[in-house]
Structures are given as structure tokens and as C-alpha cells.
Amino acid sequence: MSSKIKEYRGTEIGLDEVKAGKYLFTNYDTVLRYSWTSGVAISRFLSGLKEGQLWARKCNNCGRTLIPPRMYCEECYRPTDEWVRVKDTGTVNTFSISYVNNDASRRKKPILVSVIDIDGASPGMGILHLLGGVEPKKVRVGMKVKAVWKKKSEREGAITDIDHFEPA
Amino acid sequence: MRRVAVIGAGMTKFRRRMLETGRELSFEASRMAMDSAGMEMKDVESVVMGTAPDAFDGVHMKGEYLMDGAGGTNLPYSRVYVGGGTGVFVPVAGWWHVASGMFDTCLVVGEEKMSPLRPHPQYAFWSIFDHTIERPLGVTLLWIFSLEMRRYMAVHKVKEEDIALVSVKNKGNAMDHPCAQIPGRITVDDVMKSEPICLPVKRLDVSPTSDGAAAVMLASEDVARKYTDDPVWIDGVGWNVDTQYWTNRDLYYPRYVEEAARMAYRMAKVDNPRKQIDFAEVYDPFDYKELHHLEGVLLADKGGAPKLTRDGVTQRDGDLPVNPSGGLLGVGNPIAAAGTMKVCELFWQLRGEAGKRQVKKEVNRGLAQAWGDLLQVGTVITMKR
Numbered sequence: 001m002s003s004k005i006k007e008y009r010g011t012e013i014g015l016d017e018v019k020a021g022k023y024l025f026t027n028y029d030t031v032l033r034y035s036w037t038s039g040v041a042i043s044r045f046l047s048g049l050k051e052g053q054l055w056a057r058k059c060n061n062c063g064r065t066l067i068p069p070r071m072y073c074e075e076c077y078r079p080t081d082e083w084v085r086v087k088d089t090g091t092v093n094t095f096s097i098s099y100v101n102n103d104a105s106r107r108k109k110p111i112l113v114s115v116i117d118i119d120g121a122s123p124g125m126g127i128l129h130l131l132g133g134v135e136p137k138k139v140r141v142g143m144k145v146k147a148v149w150k151k152k153s154e155r156e157g158a159i160t161d162i163d164h165f166e167p168a
Numbered sequence: 169m170r171r172v173a174v175i176g177a178g179m180t181k182f183r184r185r186m187l188e189t190g191r192e193l194s195f196e197a198s199r200m201a202m203d204s205a206g207m208e209m210k211d212v213e214s215v216v217m218g219t220a221p222d223a224f225d226g227v228h229m230k231g232e233y234l235m236d237g238a239g240g241t242n243l244p245y246s247r248v249y250v251g252g253g254t255g256v257f258v259p260v261a262g263w264w265h266v267a268s269g270m271f272d273t274c275l276v277v278g279e280e281k282m283s284p285l286r287p288h289p290q291y292a293f294w295s296i297f298d299h300t301i302e303r304p305l306g307v308t309l310l311w312i313f314s315l316e317m318r319r320y321m322a323v324h325k326v327k328e329e330d331i332a333l334v335s336v337k338n339k340g341n342a343m344d345h346p347c348a349q350i351p352g353r354i355t356v357d358d359v360m361k362s363e364p365i366c367l368p369v370k371r372l373d374v375s376p377t378s379d380g381a382a383a384v385m386l387a388s389e390d391v392a393r394k395y396t397d398d399p400v401w402i403d404g405v406g407w408n409v410d411t412q413y414w415t416n417r418d419l420y421y422p423r424y425v426e427e428a429a430r431m432a433y434r435m436a437k438v439d440n441p442r443k444q445i446d447f448a449e450v451y452d453p454f455d456y457k458e459l460h461h462l463e464g465v466l467l468a469d470k471g472g473a474p475k476l477t478r479d480g481v482t483q484r485d486g487d488l489p490v491n492p493s494g495g496l497l498g499v500g501n502p503i504a505a506a507g508t509m510k511v512c513e514l515f516w517q518l519r520g521e522a523g524k525r526q527v528k529k530e531v532n533r534g535l536a537q538a539w540g541d542l543l544q545v546g547t548v549i550t551m552k553r
């Protein structure tokens with residue numbers, strides 16, 4: 001009974017109090033190591049990246065060409081049917097100018113991140129990647145872009161075999 | 169199914185860092201909800217707990233870790249979890265405990281303690297992304313919000329200034345909330361000039377990370393009437409989860425929120441939400457999310473929420489007050505607790521007990537909604553006087 005409640009409990013600790021050692025903390029650093037398998041679909045996708053190609057899976061029931069590829073169609077809930085090579089060009093669906101790292105620390109120079117709808121896949125089939133070779137202020141939703149591949153000798157079968165996408 | 173009433177609510181303060189452990193926070197909120205209902209532990213037949221990623225606390229089996237604080241000892245107790253949608257999903261799960269006839273009462277608790285993780289709770293979200301094709305790019309949760317905000321702005325030609333109005337309103341509303349972490353009188357200009365994080369997201373577009381807990385007490389009709397002459401009824405519940413392939417969805421519109429709302433509306437026999445929902449507590453971890461969600465729950469046309477905001481419709485004294493509590497932007501965002509706080513607010517508003525936060529119009533039905541995971545889950549509850 002909000003208006004009838006006299007006191008809400010909870011004791012705030014300020015950052016200054018943490019630094020001054022006013023309260024006791026128990027610290028622990030955990031290290032957990034993992035080896036993730038890439039799975040059936042993504043393994044094939046990664047081998048394509050090593051060759052400088054983008055591959056998608058097609059569902060012949062709904063007709064969608066899916067990227068990232070999967071061995072089943074989540075809408076029809078049946079196995080997908082075939083591998084289809086799609087282009088390494090696309091359209092900026094949306095983008096962001098990131099000033100932070102994944103631990104919330106600040107970046108000196110912002111990076112451009114984007115969902116890129118891939119040409120040759122069904123409409124709206126995008127992947128997450130980085131944009132480069134363009135001033136942040138010049139990026140627009142709807143802009144045509146193409147993949148900038150790493151040198152063949154540097155590719156390892158990873159999403160980072162595409163260094164970034166740049167204006168086409 | 170049986171009618172289910174809310175007969176008590178409680179919460180702690182929300183703060184960036186609190187001395188109390190998650191268990192202690194859970195206890196304070198739960199005890200307050202039971203006291204406000206006039207109940208003791210012997211009257212509690214079941215307990216549902218909601219709390220978000222274990223990684224914040226560094227405690228695996230977090231549901232079990234928290235259970236004694238949440239009053240779950242030696243009772244039918246469970247933890248439910250749908251990411252950021254958890255806070256509203258907890259009372260939904262509590263509802264089915266009682267509606268099914270399995271239990272006459274259910275204590276519903278939402279808790280989050282985000283502060284233990286160093287250097288910042290943000291880091292825990294790293295592991296929600298695909299380990300092979302997304303994490304190597306350095307992805308962070310803030311990216312997906314800013315990508316979604318940009319898409320929403322691009323499709324509907326929404327200006328950042330219009331979105332900032334939400335932050336101004338909610339932080340202002342939170343001035344009247346005794347638990348609020350970052351209330352304030354700010355201007356659109358303050359938001360626009362605040363530090364860039366992931367543009368278009370700026371510092372004042374975002375809710376803080378928080379510690380806190382909130383709880384509500386549910387009862388069947390017969391039991392509710394023994395404790396109060398003024399029960400508030402849960403008359404609709406809904407939830408929906410969209411595909412994990414978030415880069416294959418058009419982020420301009422949360423269709424899963426619409427599905428969740430339609431499910432709740434069918435149950436509540438709401439066929440014209442704009443006439444039949446008097447006020448709403450929609451999920452606002454970012455200012456644009458309030459607009460996105462108002463459209464998703466069908467309280468605004470697609471692309472129409474910015475105008476409602478500009479016209480003052482969503483103010484506390486407007487035709488459709490939205491987030492009169494102050495929302496996550498003002499009260500704080502201890503994830504699961506934040507959603508449950510919204511359900512507490514419905515209870516207090518519908519009983520006319522919200523004090524300085526009481527909305528001006530007479531209210532008979534309110535909606536609370538939460539959202540989360542990889543931009544993919546919607547949870548909705550409607551409550552009626």
C-alpha cells in the first residue's frame with residue numbers, strides 16, 4: 001500500500017564508500033573455458049567464408065533463403081533443402097556508432113556496426129557485421145555495401161574472414 | 169479458470185549498489201507484500217521467483233540461492249526466467265498457480281542484484297550472443313538496442329528529440345517515487361547533449377543498472393475476500409517469444425509484444441485497448457522502447473507513439489498515462505525486479521494508493537508489459553479494479 005508504507009528498505013553503498021573500504025567485499029575471478037562446436041550448418045558456412053563466399057540454406061516449402069544458414073526452417077519446422085550461394089553484397093538495414101566495448105569501457109575511436117541484408121537471400125535476411133571505409137556521418141539506412149575480405153592466407157574459417165563491409 | 173486477485177505489494181529501494189544480498193532484498197520486498205496483504209507464511213501456499221542471468225551474481229542455481237529470502241522454503245517453489253521479460257512473467261506464472269486451482273495463494277517475487285559483476289554488469293550480456301558468428305565481432309548488448317532504435321527511427325522518420333521526451337517524462341515522474349534511483353528534472357537538450365554510447369543511444373536515453381526487489385501477493389477469489397474488500401483482479405495474461413535469429417527480423421516493430429498483448433486482451437475481453445486500458449506501465453529500459461512497446465501493445469498506431477508523447481497524452485494527467493511510476497528510466501532497472509515493480513504500480517494506482525504518483529483520471533484497468541532476451545520476448549498482464 002504505497003501511500004500507507006512508511007519506509008522502503010535498502011541500504012545504498014556509494015562508490016566512494018567502496019573505495020574507502022567501508023564495507024567488506026569478497027572478490028573472485030572466475031575462469032571458465034569452452035570449446036563450442038560450430039554445428040552442421042555453421043561449419044559449412046565457415047568453410048565458405050574461408051573461400052571468400054557466403055552460403056545460405058533454402059527451404060523449399062516456404063521458399064525462404066536463410067542466412068545465417070540453418071538445417072531446419074523454424075517457421076515450417078521441417079529440414080531445409082539445399083545450399084545456395086548468395087552474394088557478398090547487401091544493404092544496410094540499420095547501423096550504430098559504438099563508443100563502448102563489451103565490458104562497457106570506452107573506445108578511443110567509435111566503430112560502426114550494422115545489420116546487413118544480404119543480396120540473394122530472402123528480403124530482410126541480415127547478418128551482424130562491421131562497417132568501414134566510410135565516415136560515420138555518411139552512413140545511411142538503405143546504403144549498398146560490399147564485403148571486404150581478408151587476404152586468403154589470413155582467412156581461418158571465421159566470421160572475421162570478412163574484415164568489414166564498405167560502401168559498394 | 170478461477171479469478172485471481174492481487175491483494176498486496178511491496179518493494180525495496182532501487183540503487184546502483186546495495187549492502188543487502190539478493191536474499192535480503194527478496195526478503196524485504198516479500199515481507200512487505202505479505203504485510204500489506206495481512207498474511208503470514210502459513211497463508212502462503214506457493215512461491216514463484218523471477219531473477220535474470222546467473223552471471224550477474226556469479227551464483228549458479230540462483231533460484232535456489234535466493235529461495236529462503238523469497239519465502240520458498242519447503243514449499244512448491246520455482247524460478248521462471250525469460251530474460252528482461254521475467255519481471256512481468258513472474259506474476260503470469262503466479263496467476264496460473266492460482267487460476268488452475270492448484271493453490272489458493274501464491275507469493276510472487278522479482279529480484280535482481282547486478283552490482284557484483286566487475287567491471288560492469290553489461291559484461292554478462294556478452295554471452296547471450298551467438299558464440300561463432302556474433303561474439304567474435306565484439307558485440308555488446310548496447311549494439312542491439314541502438315540498432316533497433318535506428319531502425320525504428322528510420323522506418324517511421326522519428327526524431328531523436330521526440331524519443332528524448334520519454335526520458336524527460338519518466339525521470340520526472342520518478343521524482344515522486346520513494347524508491348527511485350535516478351529521478352530528475354531534465355530537458356530534451358540534456359538528453360541530446362549527453363555522452364554518446366552507441367549512437368543513436370546516448371547516456372540519458374538509457375536506464376541504469378540496479379540492485380532491488382519487488383513482490384506481489386496473489387490469492388483466489390474466496391481467499392482474497394477474506395483479506396480485503398478491495399482486491400485488484402488479474403484479468404489478462406500473455407507472453408510470446410520470437411525467433412533467436414534477430415538479424416532476420418525487422419526490428420522496427422516488436423510483433424512478439426503484439427502477440428503477447430493480443431493473448432492478454434482475448435482473455436480480458438478487451439477488443440478496443442485504447443478505450444479499455446486506462447493507463448500503462450510498459451517496459452522502458454531505453455526511452456525509445458516505451459514508444460516501441462506502446463505500439464506493440466496496440467495503444468498507439470505503428471509510428472504513432474511519438475505524437476502521443478509530444479501531445480502530452482502519456483503524461484500522468486494525460487488521457488493515457490504511461491509509466492506514472494517513473495519507469496526503469498527513473499526508478500531503476502534491476503531487471504526482474506523492474507518488471508514486477510510495474511505490476512506493483514498497477515496495484516497501487518488501481519487502489520488509489522499511489523500518493524503523489526496517482527494519475528489524474530479515474531482508472532479501472534491497467535496494463536504492465538516487459539520485454540527482453542535478444543529483442544524477442546514480450547510479457548503482458550492486465551489488471552482491473
Ligand SMILES: [Zn+2]
Nearest residue numbers: 059062073076
Ligand atoms: Zn520454411
